[in-house]
Amino acid sequence: MRTTISFYTFGCRLNQSETAVVRRTFEADKRYKIVDFKTPADIVVVNTCTVTENGDADTRQLVNKINRNNPSARIALIGCQAQIQKNKLTELANVRWVIGNARKTDFHSILKETKDREKPCVITPAIPRDSFTVPIAGIDRSHTRANLKIQDGCDFFCSFCEIPYARGRARSRAFEDIVLEARALAEAGHKEVIITGINVGTYKNQNKNVVDVVDALEQIMELKRIRISSIEPTTVPTGLIKKMAKHTKLCRHLHLPLQCGSDTILKAMRRKYSADEFGNFVRQAHDTVPGICIGTDVIAGFPGEAEEQFQETTDRLREWPINYFHIFSYSQRSMAQSQKLPKAVAKHDIAVRSKILRELGLRKRHVFYQSLLETQQPVLFEQRKNGYWTGLTDNYARVKIKSDRPLANQFLNVRLTQIDHQAIIGAID
Numbered sequence: 001m002r003t004t005i006s007f008y009t010f011g012c013r014l015n016q017s018e019t020a021v022v023r024r025t026f027e028a029d030k031r032y033k034i035v036d037f038k039t040p041a042d043i044v045v046v047n048t049c050t051v052t053e054n055g056d057a058d059t060r061q062l063v064n065k066i067n068r069n070n071p072s073a074r075i076a077l078i079g080c081q082a083q084i085q086k087n088k089l090t091e092l093a094n095v096r097w098v099i100g101n102a103r104k105t106d107f108h109s110i111l112k113e114t115k116d117r118e119k120p121c122v123i124t125p126a127i128p129r130d131s132f133t134v135p136i137a138g139i140d141r142s143h144t145r146a147n148l149k150i151q152d153g154c155d156f157f158c159s160f161c162e163i164p165y166a167r168g169r170a171r172s173r174a175f176e177d178i179v180l181e182a183r184a185l186a187e188a189g190h191k192e193v194i195i196t197g198i199n200v201g202t203y204k205n206q207n208k209n210v211v212d213v214v215d216a217l218e219q220i221m222e223l224k225r226i227r228i229s230s231i232e233p234t235t236v237p238t239g240l241i242k243k244m245a246k247h248t249k250l251c252r253h254l255h256l257p258l259q260c261g262s263d264t265i266l267k268a269m270r271r272k273y274s275a276d277e278f279g280n281f282v283r284q285a286h287d288t289v290p291g292i293c294i295g296t297d298v299i300a301g302f303p304g305e306a307e308e309q310f311q312e313t314t315d316r317l318r319e320w321p322i323n324y325f326h327i328f329s330y331s332q333r334s335m336a337q338s339q340k341l342p343k344a345v346a347k348h349d350i351a352v353r354s355k356i357l358r359e360l361g362l363r364k365r366h367v368f369y370q371s372l373l374e375t376q377q378p379v380l381f382e383q384r385k386n387g388y389w390t391g392l393t394d395n396y397a398r399v400k401i402k403s404d405r406p407l408a409n410q411f412l413n414v415r416l417t418q419i420d421h422q423a424i425i426g427a428i429d
Contacts (some may be wrong), residue, residue: 179220
């Protein structure tokens, strides 16, 4: 009888790419059968996130749900939360493995050695700073677009963030190993890859940077699009913006975390730019790359953020050519330096400010979508939902069309006709 195993991923694209790698190590072993997460399984692997307190709560709630629906399951908690909260996680019912980031892609071999143990197996060693390789290509058959990990860890130590403690210091993947996986992803049918990491702009290996990575991926014929995931504004090489402007395979899309539009708060956050420097860079990118979509992250309610600082943020976000926002309500992290700061913002005020920012972000996305109406855009379609096939343009507009044909992983030129909530309805001429 084969052992059944399922997977669930919280958090970022980096987590998604790593889950795909772990999953593939089990696909190659005939003793295991991978089942959908909603199906009861002998072993359930949860790749955790700890960016916010909500991420911590989500893990606990999911474990409780697994235990209610499948009380005989043995649970493995891997990744960021496992790395820094191992003692709390071992207290949860039926948790048999807590594996930190340094060893989580080794879970297949760890399981082989520890499957008969009754007590929880905890493996959370220190994370090395060396360059790294990935043991197997993270071919992800559940997603059209593939995540390609090129970097991990961070040296910035922003005061609100505990990721350097969960992920370790910045380190880069061996350049040739990136190219090998990209080729495997393309051969498996992925037409778009998303370059991902914790701080991808700091990538450096064999005197190559992120632009060199893009150059190498563009030589892979089967790959049609290359997208950069979130990238710190101070780490974007000039060559990256120039390449976007040349209609290459590189998508016209930048996601640049701002976090706050007030210099006072940026300084307290230990960010590496002023508000004006950020705004000038965004304008430069907007002016250089026709049709570019620029997104950002913003934290509402950081300690010391008075109404004046919040207004600075909203005014600048309204003025700058930024097209959508991801809004995070400030949450205190046990290992982050911001927990020591005075003048905490009341939860009610944080909720109000988060709502204001989300509404502004929706209006700006709507304006961006309006600018695309009556244009024709290549769309990579991903899935069918509620009678529509949905996909993305290279500049990150969500498009949906009616079609009875199977369109998954296909490019079509679509004329964009009208806005429907957070998507644009299109037509094929």
